[in-house]
Amino acid sequence: MQLYFNPASPYVRKVRVTAHELGLSDRIELITLSLTPVSPHDELRSRNPLGKIPALITDDGAVLYDSPVVCEYLDALAGGHRIFPVPGGARWTALRRQALADGIMDAAVLIRYEQAVRPQELRWQSWVDGQFLKIRTALDALEQEHLESAFDIGTISIACALGYLDLRFAGEGWRTRRPRLAAWLGAAGQRPSLAATAAPAA
Amino acid sequence: MQLYFNPASPYVRKVRVTAHELGLSDRIELITLSLTPVSPHDELRSRNPLGKIPALITDDGAVLYDSPVVCEYLDALAGGHRIFPVPGGARWTALRRQALADGIMDAAVLIRYEQAVRPQELRWQSWVDGQFLKIRTALDALEQEHLESAFDIGTISIACALGYLDLRFAGEGWRTRRPRLAAWLGAAGQRPSLAATAAPAA
Numbered sequence: 001m002q003l004y005f006n007p008a009s010p011y012v013r014k015v016r017v018t019a020h021e022l023g024l025s026d027r028i029e030l031i032t033l034s035l036t037p038v039s040p041h042d043e044l045r046s047r048n049p050l051g052k053i054p055a056l057i058t059d060d061g062a063v064l065y066d067s068p069v070v071c072e073y074l075d076a077l078a079g080g081h082r083i084f085p086v087p088g089g090a091r092w093t094a095l096r097r098q099a100l101a102d103g104i105m106d107a108a109v110l111i112r113y114e115q116a117v118r119p120q121e122l123r124w125q126s127w128v129d130g131q132f133l134k135i136r137t138a139l140d141a142l143e144q145e146h147l148e149s150a151f152d153i154g155t156i157s158i159a160c161a162l163g164y165l166d167l168r169f170a171g172e173g174w175r176t177r178r179p180r181l182a183a184w185l186g187a188a189g190q191r192p193s194l195a196a197t198a199a200p201a202a
Numbered sequence: 203m204q205l206y207f208n209p210a211s212p213y214v215r216k217v218r219v220t221a222h223e224l225g226l227s228d229r230i231e232l233i234t235l236s237l238t239p240v241s242p243h244d245e246l247r248s249r250n251p252l253g254k255i256p257a258l259i260t261d262d263g264a265v266l267y268d269s270p271v272v273c274e275y276l277d278a279l280a281g282g283h284r285i286f287p288v289p290g291g292a293r294w295t296a297l298r299r300q301a302l303a304d305g306i307m308d309a310a311v312l313i314r315y316e317q318a319v320r321p322q323e324l325r326w327q328s329w330v331d332g333q334f335l336k337i338r339t340a341l342d343a344l345e346q347e348h349l350e351s352a353f354d355i356g357t358i359s360i361a362c363a364l365g366y367l368d369l370r371f372a373g374e375g376w377r378t379r380r381p382r383l384a385a386w387l388g389a390a391g392q393r394p395s396l397a398a399t400a401a402p403a404a
Binding site: 036037038040045049050051052062063064065066068069072073076080087092095096098099100102103104107118119122123124126127129130131133134137138140141 | 247253254264274289301306321324325329339
């Protein structure tokens, strides 16, 4: 299999952590690229029309995206229901947490585009404030969740979202009023799958 | 159950079409609201920290989001695997198509925010162009797919994405060079689930 990859992407990291947890990393070749919505990548667009990563080319030559789909595919390839629980309460919790974490990533990436890609004179502080409100509200909600009981697609996604905040928004100090979440990431981050896929410092 | 709702949201429409197809519409009460990233809705934020719709309150009082999660939950509630195929080729195709359609919606909504919400002097044409490129490339890819063989979460999502383009970007004329896709939507749109949930004219 081949995976379109960038080391800074939290969405790609979800796939790499999943593959590592499932023992599939050795079967995935990484194709490295860089892109933004205003600097698209034509080869990638010919595989994933949305021009986004991750995109996985399976051994059958099919192309799969986005990260939730690729992660669930890998889970099935490894026998199924190891990181995506069977339908029932645990599954809905894991999928809701994945959506919450992906939403943190979406907001953080939009802030990044606003602050690092858009021309300075066209930036809109209210947009940045609105996206940060989503992130802070989500972090406050996560502080109240009992994450310790599961390592599945929900908690994998949360770890990758928090890692991206550390990479791009370390100055925001998300740990300050969220000691339980910080302690959880400190422990979870020791897992080989997360340690092996941490983004290099910016 | 209760569903946070806006008649223009293509993501909410996915849930309503799914509920209709599964015979669950009568069990869902709609809570209507309006919001953008710069005009958040505090009650919604207390349920879904991301402040986005759809969010579903289940009969157990749990809150589920985003649209893929709510749709899969409803499918399980109705017995399972009626609009989300069992793991295998059909499932990966349906989920990839859902991601493609959701990506069209994401790009279209970002263009809408740029053109209708952001102050005029802060708008960036390159951003709009980059998002439209994603939409056009996705539509060209859909023109090549054989959508007739399935009515599942993939094709439901595609119909809702195309409906949103008709609502907000009718002037773009997406049908012009995509006759097969246009014919498919013309036929699919006759289904009671899609006819009953069409957005009112803008």
